[in-house]
Amino acid sequence: MLPFPGAPGGFGSCDHPSAVAAITNPDPNDNEKGDGMKVPAWNPAIEFMEREALERQQLASLRKTLEWALETSFYRRRLTEVGLTHPEDLASLRDLRNLPFTTKEDLRAAYPDGLLAVDREQVVRLHTSSGTTGMPTVIYHTQGDIDRWTELVARCIVATGATARDVFQNMTGYGLFTGGLGLHYGAERVGMLVIPASSGNTGRQLQLMKHFQTTVLHATPSYLLHLHSALAEEDVAREQLGLRKAFIGAEPHSEQTRHKIETLFGIKAYNSYGLSEMNGPGVAFECEHQAGLHLWEDAFILEVIDPQTGQTLPEEETGEIVMTTLQRRATPLLRYRTRDLSRLVGGHCPCGRTHRRVARILGRSDDMLIVNGVNVFPSQIEGALMKMPEVGTNYLIQLEKRGALDRLVVKAEIRAHLFAGDRETLSALRGRISERLRSAILVKPVVELREPGSLPVSEGKAQRVVDLRPAF
Ligand code: AMP
Ligand code: ZN
Numbered sequence: 001m002l003p004f005p006g007a008p009g010g011f012g013s014c015d016h017p018s019a020v021a022a023i024t025n026p027d028p029n030d031n032e033k034g035d036g037m038k039v040p041a042w043n044p045a046i047e048f049m050e051r052e053a054l055e056r057q058q059l060a061s062l063r064k065t066l067e068w069a070l071e072t073s074f075y076r077r078r079l080t081e082v083g084l085t086h087p088e089d090l091a092s093l094r095d096l097r098n099l100p101f102t103t104k105e106d107l108r109a110a111y112p113d114g115l116l117a118v119d120r121e122q123v124v125r126l127h128t129s130s131g132t133t134g135m136p137t138v139i140y141h142t143q144g145d146i147d148r149w150t151e152l153v154a155r156c157i158v159a160t161g162a163t164a165r166d167v168f169q170n171m172t173g174y175g176l177f178t179g180g181l182g183l184h185y186g187a188e189r190v191g192m193l194v195i196p197a198s199s200g201n202t203g204r205q206l207q208l209m210k211h212f213q214t215t216v217l218h219a220t221p222s223y224l225l226h227l228h229s230a231l232a233e234e235d236v237a238r239e240q241l242g243l244r245k246a247f248i249g250a251e252p253h254s255e256q257t258r259h260k261i262e263t264l265f266g267i268k269a270y271n272s273y274g275l276s277e278m279n280g281p282g283v284a285f286e287c288e289h290q291a292g293l294h295l296w297e298d299a300f301i302l303e304v305i306d307p308q309t310g311q312t313l314p315e316e317e318t319g320e321i322v323m324t325t326l327q328r329r330a331t332p333l334l335r336y337r338t339r340d341l342s343r344l345v346g347g348h349c350p351c352g353r354t355h356r357r358v359a360r361i362l363g364r365s366d367d368m369l370i371v372n373g374v375n376v377f378p379s380q381i382e383g384a385l386m387k388m389p390e391v392g393t394n395y396l397i398q399l400e401k402r403g404a405l406d407r408l409v410v411k412a413e414i415r416a417h418l419f420a421g422d423r424e425t426l427s428a429l430r431g432r433i434s435e436r437l438r439s440a441i442l443v444k445p446v447v448e449l450r451e452p453g454s455l456p457v458s459e460g461k462a463q464r465v466v467d468l469r470p471a472f
Contacts, residue, residue, distance in 0.1 A: 039351050039352055040158050040159070040161060040163070040288075041155070041158060041159065041353075042151075042154045042155040042157075042158040042159070042190070043151065043154075043155055046155075046296075046298055047155060047159075047353045047354070047355065048352055048353060048354055049298075049354055050354065051354055054297055054298065054354060054355075055093060057298055058093060058297060058298070058301060058326060059090075059092065059093050061298070061326035061327060062090065062093065062096065062301065062324065062326060063087035063088065063090060064087070064326075065324070065325060065326055065327075065328075065332045065334070066079070066084070066087040066090060066334075067087045068117045068329060068332045069117065069332045069334055070085075070087070071117045071118075072114065072115055072116065072117050072332075073114070074106070074110050074114050074115055075115075075332075075334065078100050078102075079099070079100075081100070082098060082099060082100060084099070093301070096301060096303075096324065096334075096335065097303075097312055099334055099335055100334075100335065101310065101322065101335045101336070101337050102333055102334055102335055102336045102337070103336075103337050104137060104277075104337070104339070107137035107138075107277065108135045108137060111135065111136075111137065111138060112138055113138075113140075115331050115333070116140050116330060116331060117329065117330060117331065117332055118140075118142060118329060118330050122142050122329075122330065123140045123141065123142060123330055124141060124142060124143045124146060125140070125141045125146060126138055126139065126140050126141070127139050127141070127176055127177075127178045127181075127276050127280065128176045128276065129275070129276040129277065136176075137276070137277060139276055139277060139279070139330075139331045140330040140331045141279075141328075141330050141331075142329045142330045144329055145279075145327075145328050145329055145330055146185070148299065148327045148328075149182065149185070149279040149280070149282055150185040150186050150189050151189070152186070152279070152282035152283075152296050152299055153182055153183060153185065153186025153187075153189070153281055153282035154186045154189040154190050155282075155285075155296065156186065156247075156272065156281070156282055156285035157183075157186055157187060157190050157192070157247075158190060159285060159286075159287040159288065159294065159351070159353070160245060160247070160268075160270045160285070160286065160287065160288060161245070161288045162190070162192065162215075162216050162245055163190070163191075163192075164190055164191030164192060165192075166192045166193070166215045166216045166244075166245075167192065167193045167195065167212050167213060167214045167215050167216070167242070168183075168187045168192040168193065168194050168195065168214070168215075168216045168217075168218070169195040169197050169205070169208060169209060169212075169214040169216070169217050169218070170183050170184055170187065170194060170195065170196055170197060170198070170218045171197050171198070171199055171205060171217060171218060171219035171223060171227075172198070172199055172218055172219060172220065172250065172460075173198055173199040173459070173460055174196060174198045177276075177280075177460065178274065178276045178279065178280020178281065179218070179249070179250055179274075179280060179281055180196070180198060180199075181280075182274065182279065182280035182281040182282060183218050183247065183272075183281050184196055186281075186282060192216070193212075195208055195212060195214065199219075199223070199459040199460060200459040202226070202227060202230045203230075203234075205227065206227075206230060206231065206234060206236060209241050209243070210236070210240060210241065213241070213242035214241070214242060214243060215242050215243060215244045215245065216243075216244065216245045216246065216247070217243065217245070217246040217247070218246070218247040218248075218272075219246065219247075219248065220248065220249070220250045220251050220460065220461060220462065221248040221249075221251065221253040221257050221258070221261060221269075222251065222253075222394070222457070222458065222461075222462035223457075223458075223459065223462075224246060224248060224261050224265070224269075225257070225260065225261065225264075225393030225394065226393065226394065226457045228261075228264045228265060228393065229392070229393055229452060229453060238264075238265055238266050243265055243266070243267050244267055244268070245267055245268050245269070245270065246261065246265070246267055246268075246269045246270070247269075247270050247272045247285075248261065248269050248270070248271060248272065249271060249272030249273055249274065249281065250272075250274075250460070250461055251461045251462055252361050252362065252363045252364075252367070252377075252378070252379045252382075253271075253360075253379070253382065254360075254379055254382050254383035254386060255360065255383070256382070256383050256385075256386035256387045257382060257383075257386045258271065259386075260386050260393070268290070270285065270286040270290065271285070271286045271290075271293055271360060272284075272285050272286075272293075273285070273293050273340075273358070273361060275338060275340070277323075277333060277336055277338070278300060278323055278325065278333075278336070278338075279328070282296070283295060283296070283300060283323075284296070284357075284358055287349065287351045287353060288351065289349055289350050289351055291345070291349055291350070291357065292345035292349065292357030292358060292359055292360075293357055293358050293359075293360075294349065294353050294355045294356070294357050295355060295356060295357065295358055296355055297355045297356060298326065298327070298355075299325070299326055299327050300323045300324065300325060300326060301323065301324040301326060302321065302322070302323055302344070302356065302358065303321075303322040303323075303324075303335070304317065304318075304319045304320065304321060304322070304342070304343060304344055305319050305320050305322050305337075306319050306320075307319060307320040307337075307339075307341075307365050313343075315343075315344045315346050316343050316344060316345070316346050317343055318341060318342065318343040318359075318362065319341065319343070320337060320338065320339060320340065320341060320365055321338045321340045321341070321342055321358065321361075322335050322336065322337055322338065323335075323336050323338060324336065339364045339365045339366055340361050340363075340364055340365075341361065341362040341363055341364065341365055342358045342359050342360070342361050342362060343358070343359050344356055344357070344358060344359075345357040345358065345359050362377060362379055363377045363378060363379045367379075367465075369397075369399065369408075369465065369467075370406075371399065371406045371408050371443045372405055372406045372443065374441070374442050374443050376408075376441045376443060378397055378464050378465055380440050380441050381395075381397055381410060381437060381440070381441060381445075382395070382464070383440065384436050384437050384439075384440035384441070385410070385412055385433070385436075385437070387436070388432075388433060388436060389415075390414050390415055390418060390429055390433075391412050391413070391414055391415075391433070392412070392413035392414055392415055392452050393413065393452075394412075394413045394452075394453075394455045394457065395410065395411060395412045395413065395455065395464070396410075396411040396455050396456070396464060396465075396466065397409070397410055397411075397464055397465045397466070398410075398411065398465075398466045398467075398468060399465070399466070399467045399468060399469050400468050400469065401468070401469045401470060406469060407446060408443055408445040408446065409445060409446045409447075409448060410433070410434075410437060410445045410446070410447050410448070411447075411448045411450050411455060412433060412447065412448070412449060412450065413450045413451065413452050413453070413454065413455055414429065414449050414450070414451075414452075415452070416451065416452050418449075419451060426449060429449065430447045430448075430449055433447045433449075434446070434447045
């Protein structure tokens with residue numbers, strides 16, 4: 001039997017205002033929780049909303065989203081196939097599980113405008129994904145979509161404790177990539193002084209940081225590590241800078257890398273997760289407690305599924321993140337399979353926000369390397385490397401074929417002074433790194449020690465893996 005019999009379930013009109021929520025602009029520093037503790041928040045009414053009310057709002061917004069989705073031929077066909085022809089056919093949030101997934105392949109097949117749910121005149125912008133795994137995907141936005149996205153980013157920024165008094169240097173690419181413009185608009189909305197530096201040109205970045213006493217940075221974690229090496233080379237002491245926070249995201253990174261960034265710069269670094277299919281940055285962000293990333297559930301419905309079976313997993317089990325947009329007019333997406341692997345964090349965050357948290361992203365399901373039959377995630381290698389004080393800030397993973405066997409080579413930059421040591425010391429270090437990696441990933445790699453600055457640096461997302469194995 002079809003999960004949706006096609007009969008309207010008796011729910012009234014679908015024009016729930018939450019789906020097109022007005023942008024509120026409360027005083028972010030004047031939010032008193034019940035216990036008298038002040039928690040800076042951009043939109044306290046939403047961020048601390050009771051779960052029951054939040055879920056009621058989600059259901060209304062989901063029905064609105066279905067109405068919008070049914071305006072595209074793609075979803076009309078997909079939804080009719082499971083018997084859903086009216087938004088009211090969806091009786092509860094749980095029913096979402098009966099809807100089909102949307103995949104990256106679907107988005108590519110619909111390229112360029114098969115998923116556009118409004119007239120072209122209503123669209124004010126498009127963004128595409130970075131296309132790291134093939135053809136890019138395109139997402140359109142109405143002015144309302146941009147405003148709501150901006151609101152989400154503003155919430156994230158304020159949740160980290162950043163304020164209008166901060167000077168914000170945005171070191172991610174402006175353009176089709178969503179990281180630059182997404183954070184830019186949110187930071188302006190908060191009232192920060194924004195320096196739209198964009199990515200690359202490290203010398204200029206340093207100058208800007210010094211001249212304007214930048215207090216908050218936004219960059220990929222790999223670029224921040226590179227920036228630190230440049231600071232050291234230019235003899236700029238961190239005391240000459242006014243830095244206090246960084247927002248890091250766009251690529252998987254370990255807790256050890258965050259720790260390294262925080263220690264090197266003497267700042268706090270907050271994990272920022274987003275993907276262009278869900279606008280870009282502003283999907284989930286760490287608050288001041290750095291205890292998982294709050295995902296804005298008035299804007300997205302989050303599910304964690306078993307990537308093999310497609311079944312929803314119990315809380316705290318790791319699986320693939322699946323997301324549904326709740327507020328996007330131009331390109332609504334239902335049950336989008338992100339391929340990103342993570343889990344829901346149980347319990348309550350000390351900040352009091354009611355929106356659930358996802359744990360740090362482990363990687364993408366398609367990032368997983370299979371080395372002689374053993375599953376290895378690049379982030380596990382990174383975590384083990386970054387724990388070792390001798391290891392510098394950059395590394396590269398290379399896979400080769402030797403006869404029938406895979407060979408895993410890890411090239412790691414180590415601290416400059418270590419090269420002054422004798423051969424035995426270096427060889428012992430190589431052995432130690434190899435042993436640490438073996439216990440982390442259960443595969444013993446060949447380790448190559450490299451001088452600082454000798455491995456390629458990327459201005460956008462770091463390319464950490466080179467797979468030289470023949471395809472078959
Ligand atoms: P794009 O759509 O090109 O911006 O790429 C989005 C992808 O970048 C996500 O699906 C993740 O795989 C990755 N990504 C973004 N933010 C993070 C983060 N904080 N941690 C790990 N991976 C991330
Ligand atoms: Zn929190």
